[in-house]
Amino acid sequence: MLNKKIFILSLLSLNLSATEMEINNAYIKQTPPNSKNTAIFLTLTNKSEKEIALIDAKSDLSEKIELHTHIHKDKKMSMIQIPKITISPNSTTELKPGSFHIMLFDLKNPVNAETKANLTLYFDNNTSLKIEQIPSKKL
Known part of the structure; x- marks a missing residue:
């Protein structure tokens, strides 16, 4: 019986932690025919008192997914892979074209x-x- 209580408590703790992060305005960029790559954009709101970082993602559209941002170097904008996207306490980070x-x-x-x-x-x-049933948008 004690193990069952610990398991239920663990589940409750996971659910409470998950509510620290809120996701809004998610969409997938539509692709031209034969294109093999696209991006997902969304807004992450950290409702906790501590920093939280997005470190990975999985989707049913693709096996290979990376977190990216854009940098300006030598008067050019380049896309680069990054290890995480950090969301400061009680703040919002927008994943959008030309950014994360x-x-x-x-x-x-x-x-x-x-x-x-x-x-x-x-x-x-x-x-x-x-997040389920994310719609697509033509950009």
């Missing part, structure tokens, strides 16, 4: 107006959040 984003490589299918995706986000506080 979730990059999907080797898409299983083109992303069109009918495409809906599922996405799981993994954070450095050992929590994860699943």
Whole structure:
């Protein structure tokens, strides 16, 4: 009986931790025919008193996913992979074109107006959040 109580308490702790992060305005960039890459954009709100970082993501659209940002170097904008996206306490970080984003490589299918995706986000506080039926947008 004690093990069952510990397990239930652990589940409750995970649920409480997961609510520290709120996800809004998620969408996938539609792709032209034969394109193998796209990006997911969204807004992350950290409602806790401590810094939380997005460290990984998984999607049903692609096996290979990376966290990216853009940098300006030598009067050019370049996209680079980054190990994490940090969200400060009680603040919001927007993943948007030309900034932080979730990059999907080797898409299983083109992303069109009918495409809906599922996405799981993994954070450095050992929590994860699943977002289902993310719509696509033409940019």
